Amino acid sequence: MKKIGIVGAGISGLVLACFLKKNKNYDISVYEKDDIYLPNSNGIQISPNALRILKKINFDLFNQKKLCKITGLSFYDYNLNAKIARMSFDYLKNDPYITLNRNELINFLINQFSLKDNIIIKEVTNINDKSIFFKNDSEEKFDTLIVADGIFSKLRPEKIQPVYSGYSALRGVFTDMIQVNDIDLWMGKNFHLVKYPIDQNKNFSFTLVNKMPFVKVVDGYDSKFKDINKNNNFYFPKFDNMTFDNIKVKIWPIFKLNKIFYGHNNIYFIGDSAHGFIPSRAQGAAQAIEDSYALYNFLIQNEFCTKKLYKFRKNRIKKIITKSENNLTIFHLNIFIFRWIRNLIIKLICSYEFLIKFVNSSIFDYKIKEDL
Numbered sequence: 001m002k003k004i005g006i007v008g009a010g011i012s013g014l015v016l017a018c019f020l021k022k023n024k025n026y027d028i029s030v031y032e033k034d035d036i037y038l039p040n041s042n043g044i045q046i047s048p049n050a051l052r053i054l055k056k057i058n059f060d061l062f063n064q065k066k067l068c069k070i071t072g073l074s075f076y077d078y079n080l081n082a083k084i085a086r087m088s089f090d091y092l093k094n095d096p097y098i099t100l101n102r103n104e105l106i107n108f109l110i111n112q113f114s115l116k117d118n119i120i121i122k123e124v125t126n127i128n129d130k131s132i133f134f135k136n137d138s139e140e141k142f143d144t145l146i147v148a149d150g151i152f153s154k155l156r157p158e159k160i161q162p163v164y165s166g167y168s169a170l171r172g173v174f175t176d177m178i179q180v181n182d183i184d185l186w187m188g189k190n191f192h193l194v195k196y197p198i199d200q201n202k203n204f205s206f207t208l209v210n211k212m213p214f215v216k217v218v219d220g221y222d223s224k225f226k227d228i229n230k231n232n233n234f235y236f237p238k239f240d241n242m243t244f245d246n247i248k249v250k251i252w253p254i255f256k257l258n259k260i261f262y263g264h265n266n267i268y269f270i271g272d273s274a275h276g277f278i279p280s281r282a283q284g285a286a287q288a289i290e291d292s293y294a295l296y297n298f299l300i301q302n303e304f305c306t307k308k309l310y311k312f313r314k315n316r317i318k319k320i321i322t323k324s325e326n327n328l329t330i331f332h333l334n335i336f337i338f339r340w341i342r343n344l345i346i347k348l349i350c351s352y353e354f355l356i357k358f359v360n361s362s363i364f365d366y367k368i369k370e371d372l
């Protein structure tokens, strides 16, 4: 039995752990520094490319009341206070676009394959070719090491660094009066706001992405936004049908990695630790899931080479990064004439199903080859 050590019980670490545990040829240990069992609400979007992979690890058994199958995406121009168009997702029947609470996904992954037996709550301080070192200087040896410890990984070489994008996200979850199954996207000057349902119980997640100087978060990356009322006008645009009063808002400074890095010396990096990028195409979790599945296929074919994984994934990740950065520019346009052209193009695309399919196809239709 091969002994595999995974650092980080986020989405990438857990999805890989599920595949390896299902296979039964591996003895896996997942090291996590935080208490991942604490209840916490945070929306996450999973596009069809990632859902197809999750289905291979029993996602069909996920409680359907705890997710939302998205029926469409509505675009709004905040400055015109008007809806531009709605992109229907009706054509995504077999592999829908889903949204859910990140914690529910984490719990599902842990419970489906009894990963509680494999997760060890311990902070990793260092790694070398075959060993993981912990805070108390103890050491554990493995045949293969995988690092899935997120964008702020302390285990990468120093030249791989997260860089502040110039944007921060203000995020929260709230309960509304009616259930809707659409994503709403408001585009303003230097900001955009996304609101989507995360279950069938009228719970919604919102993310306001704002251009703003880096705010040093005092008590953690995902801390409660402190001065919400005082800063309300500055950070929160006003909406007729939505108020942010009395909602706990968390600030999430958005970082991106200066380089794609899938590892060295047979230590694999996956997910945000390999390629953290800005979230404006909602592909962070989906790419973490694709990475995990790609690496799993390498491992079962006894392909132990980080360079091969990099070669296999780099074009896909570069394309997603470009699309995410383009989206940010398009969403935040300042000049009227550019916004007018943008709105016209959005209207045109949303009017024809073949155009909707075309603009989404490179992301949604992607399938990882299993005979890499």
Ligand SMILES: Cc1cc2nc3c(=O)[nH]c(=O)nc-3n(C[C@H](O)[C@H](O)[C@H](O)COP(=O)(O)OP(=O)(O)OC[C@H]3O[C@@H](n4cnc5c(N)ncnc54)[C@H](O)[C@@H]3O)c2cc1C
Binding pocket: 007, 008, 009, 010, 011, 012, 013, 031, 032, 033, 034, 043, 044, 045, 046, 122, 123, 124, 125, 148, 149, 150, 151, 153, 154, 169, 171, 207, 252, 253, 254, 270, 271, 272, 273, 279, 282, 283, 284, 285, 286, 287, 288
């Ligand atoms: C504002 C915002 C909105 C987003 N919205 C979406 C969305 O709608 N859809 C989507 O697909 N993606 C979204 N993302 C991105 C998504 O959250 C991440 O890309 C995805 O969760 C990456 O998963 P990961 O497992 O690689 O890393 P993480 O989720 O960061 O997990 C890393 C884990 O490693 C642990 N860890 C770290 N260091 C150590 C250590 N030294 N020892 C032990 N454990 C350690 C951490 O505690 C954590 O549990 C968003 C991101 C942002 C910033």
